[in-house]
Amino acid sequence: MCGITGFIQWSGDLTQDSQILVKMTETMSDRGPDASGTWISNPCAFGHRRLSVIDPENGAQPMIVHDDDDVYAICYNGELYNAAELRSELVKRGHHFRTHCDTEVLLVSYIEWGPACVDRFNGIFAFAIWDSVREQVFIARDRLGVKPLFYAYIDGTLIFGSEPKALLQHPKMEPVVGPEGLAEVFIIGPARTPGQGVYKDMKELRAGHAMIFSRDGLRSYAYWRLDSHIHEDSVEETAAKLRELLQDTLERQLVSDVPVCTLLSGGLDSSALTALAVQYYNRTNQGQVHTYSVDYVGNEKHFKSHAFQPGADAPFIQRMVEELGTQHHYIEFDTPELVESLNASTLTRDLPGMADVDGSLYLFCREIKKGATVAVSGEAADEIFGGYPWFHREEMLNSGTFPWSVAPDMRASLLSPEIREWIRPLDYLGDRYADAVREVPKLRGETGQQAKMRVMSYLNITRFMPTLLDRKDRMSMGVGLEVRVPYCDHRLVQYVWNIPWEIKMTGGREKGILRKALEGVLPDDVLYRKKSPYPKTHNPDFLAAVKQQMLDILDDPSAPILPLIDKNKILEIAASPEASSNLPWFGQLMSGPQLFAYLAQVNNWLKTYNVAIR
Incomplete structure (x- = not known):
């Protein structure tokens, strides 16, 4: 597992932007504490942070494969659970492998089958591949969206990464949130709309989708969807x-x-x-x-x-x-x-x-x-x-x-x-x-x-x-x-x-x-036990702590959340008996303590990321 990032633009010399790529990559050092790598070759810049799980010695990324004069490069986050079967089939088709890692299996699968390779994968993944033959970048995310992938297409530049923090290091990407983003934060949550990146100009590649970026522009499409048919098994x-x-x-x-x-x-x-x-x-x-x-x-x-x-x-x-x-x-x-x-x-x-x-x-x-x-x-x-x-x-x-x-x-x-x-x-x-x-x-x-x-x-x-x-x-x-x-x-x-x-x-x-x-x-x-969800604290000390934290925020005239919320309404809730309850009364999933904790998170996010609302 890893963190990936990068950007692609068809004009200019990307080698002059190497420090931008390094900064984007280093934001994800927690995702990949074991190794770091970058690769720039116009028009493409890829960055990678690695958590070593399979073949720690030989799985460094970005991984580059030269096939005669053709160049393929990949940065990849995930695991292929059918890598052994794919490797065996690719060997039969004449391919040779120099590592035991699934990164090489994925890249060689693309070389053999092109974008249709995703139909053969069993796994969790988000990856980007530079293809010099087709002069395009192919980006894909696993069918259920286990691995994240965010992107922005701004002024002809495609920027992508496993996490928003990587994209926010690119000078074209600003921490701006508009009306849709605020609606996602305050009304849709906790379930963000598929494809929504919350930040303006930022999107999330949807589960089961792929993108192709070439000189003709950016195109995304679904390669997998749930299929409804009659179930015939007893x-x-x-x-x-x-x-x-x-x-x-x-x-x-x-x-x-x-x-x-x-x-x-x-x-x-x-x-x-x-x-x-x-x-x-x-x-x-x-x-x-x-x-x-x-x-x-x-x-x-x-x-x-x-x-x-x-x-x-x-x-x-x-x-x-x-x-x-x-x-x-x-x-x-x-x-x-x-x-x-x-x-x-x-x-x-x-x-x-x-x-x-x-x-x-x-x-x-x-x-x-x-x-x-x-x-x-x-x-x-x-x-x-x-x-x-x-x-x-x-x-x-x-x-x-x-x-x-x-x-x-x-x-x-x-x-x-x-x-x-x-x-x-x-x-x-x-x-x-x-x-x-x-x-x-x-x-x-x-x-x-x-x-x-x-x-x-x-x-x-x-x-x-x-x-x-x-x-x-x-x-x-x-x-x-x-x-x-x-x-x-x-x-x-x-x-x-x-x-x-x-x-x-x-x-x-x-x-x-x-x-x-x-x-x-x-x-x-x-x-036959009844379902019990991920455990949460029932200690009243947690309520007291997060409620006081929120009250302190309401008393701070510089708190960035204040223009967004109805202060009197929050104070009214804080004084209500429901606020002391751990029962999920606020929109089914959120208790009083969780409401105060969430609003404090919103304020901290706005402040730390210097989010502009417009």
Whole structure:
């Protein structure tokens, strides 16, 4: 895993801009702590920071291949899980390899098949390739958007990078945010609209998309989309197929030349991956699997059950550790650390994020990095299999908006009247929801309820899931840890997409078909446990700290957030009983403490990045 960046322009001498490229590259030293490289050859400038996972000795980038007089160069972030099969096929086609790394496999695949190479990849990736034969740069991102890629096309120059901070080092890119960007921050969040970079002129290459930049201009296109068709497998056949896919996916993703661990919450998704990893390690004599979990000081005392977090994780974590015999590492954070992490996580993401959930994940990954370089996570199973409460509540299914944004009026009320009038947040939200629904690949003949569930699944896979993947990538790579997400294998996602809702609900339970597929893999009490999300703190000290932080910001006349918000409304919320609650009342996903933490993140972002609003 790595960080990539660069720029391409068809006029001028780019060698004069080498210091710009170096600055862009060095912004991502946390993503790639092991090595750094740059390459400039008109009209192309590539930069790379490396986290060594496969073939540490020979995988330096940017990687250059000379084929007679032709030149191909690549900067690449990701992993190809079918690199061995691709290498074998390419050798049969006459190609020779000088390394064992998947970077060379990807580049030679492009040399052999051109832009169509992406159709053959199983993996997570974002890369750019300079092709002197076609005189073009080819840029692509993996099908589910696990790896990030931002870009800007300004005055004939294409600028790109794994993170916005890299682009912001280019002199043509300014930290300006307009009405759409503010709407993304205040009304769409936490699920950013696909393609939106928030900063003016900055975009995100959408998942499953590629771009070609040549002298004829810039063209982007989708090379992969979810495909709707009739599911013909029985319940038994579906469960067997799921287990086969999940096992194959996980075993591919356990390959590494550096230590690998799993994240274990005691829930269905992470426990299943850990159990399958233990089976694989036992079968291949690779020793003991290391597992990690996170919690907070005082949570045992202060935890209160609710629909979005029905039970504590700790007893189930211990249950799985004893069942599987893993080497477990309990990580625990106290309130002061968590409050301090809010700023670090904002700078890591280059945007305000998911408040304490971002911060704690950043701290968690930082601790894991001390013992491992690669971790396996159960991210995305709920979006794919329908595990969230909003899949099962009629009022959310019929809300006419994103289920994580069902309190838009409350969100809009936080804004100053001038900003509300300028960005028209409710109209923006409605337009983005309508855009998402229009995209859904419908299946002819589906009933109203089936069609409704397909829409809900699409919203989760294409809107909410990318937010969690972005969080996972940025917080983990911010400390040089690679996190792999087996549930995001495109074969698995495509297969589950077409499983009818009644089969997904096998046994009358959410994610019922996944539970059936894992029978015999997990003990029944874990197999049938209710979903519990990534843990957050329930300590009232956190509320007190972030509320006071926000009140201090409101008292600071120079605070950049003040012109954007309704100060009196925030003060009113701070004095309300809801503000003291850890229940998700503010737009379903945000509690009172998280609201104050988020607004503080927004202020810190505006101040640190010197963001101009216009």
